[in-house]
Amino acid sequence: MEQKGTQVLETRRLMLRPWRESDAEMAFANWMADPAVTRFLTWTPHGDIGLTRARLRQREEECKRPNVYHWAIVWKDGDILIGDIEAGTIDEYQQTGNLGYCLSKAWWGRGIMTEALTEVLRYCFEEVGVERIDGSHAAENIGSGRVMEKCGLRYEGTRRKGFRLPSNGQWVDIVCRGILREDYFQGENP
Numbered sequence: 001m002e003q004k005g006t007q008v009l010e011t012r013r014l015m016l017r018p019w020r021e022s023d024a025e026m027a028f029a030n031w032m033a034d035p036a037v038t039r040f041l042t043w044t045p046h047g048d049i050g051l052t053r054a055r056l057r058q059r060e061e062e063c064k065r066p067n068v069y070h071w072a073i074v075w076k077d078g079d080i081l082i083g084d085i086e087a088g089t090i091d092e093y094q095q096t097g098n099l100g101y102c103l104s105k106a107w108w109g110r111g112i113m114t115e116a117l118t119e120v121l122r123y124c125f126e127e128v129g130v131e132r133i134d135g136s137h138a139a140e141n142i143g144s145g146r147v148m149e150k151c152g153l154r155y156e157g158t159r160r161k162g163f164r165l166p167s168n169g170q171w172v173d174i175v176c177r178g179i180l181r182e183d184y185f186q187g188e189n190p
């Protein structure tokens, strides 16, 4: 494996690039304050843009580290910041990424996260050379499960009451998924 960090990536409609503190205005306006987006997430909507700025300042620094894989999702046509995708911090020895993603609600249902995740998996397996990518989601978060499934992450089990949602205090079952290097290359010689 070769740590390459958060390099700029491109797909047909999207650019994935490192985070900047100056993304705060668009990120706050487009999803970071929206409870519909954070419903199943580990964080609650930002009450003021100062919090967004602080988080993104930290993220901008993290994105400079060679073992951090965390992109802002930009809609190329018009240069609009619409979401976030990460494979986390990849440990040199474990060689495993851990997925997280979210998208501004106005952009849901157009195949955007599938397009972004397909490219992140390509980069992680083909260029970085990881062994495995983990994904997990609340069982009720059908859309997120579908994105992972479409991108080849296999079902590996369910942790009953695996997480307590900050959004409403309820415990939810967590579906665990994963894709291995050999699943990704399927018989090719990686």
Ligand SMILES: CC(C)(COP(=O)(O)OP(=O)(O)OC[C@H]1O[C@@H](n2cnc3c(N)ncnc32)[C@H](O)[C@@H]1OP(=O)(O)O)[C@@H](O)C(=O)NCCC(=O)NCCS
Residues within 6 Å of the ligand: 036, 037, 038, 040, 041, 101, 102, 103, 104, 107, 108, 109, 110, 111, 112, 113, 114, 115, 136, 137, 138, 141, 142, 143, 144, 146, 147
């Ligand atoms: C989950 C999320 C990233 C999906 O992004 P997206 O760009 O809308 O996803 P895509 O369009 O690529 O694919 C979504 C798939 O789920 C399906 N889907 C979405 N909601 C569904 C539902 N309630 N029931 C059944 N299928 C559903 C869509 O039909 C589509 O599948 P298809 O292509 O087979 O028709 C987006 O909804 C989001 O940001 N949600 C809030 C944050 C979040 O939950 N993040 C994940 C945490 S694990």
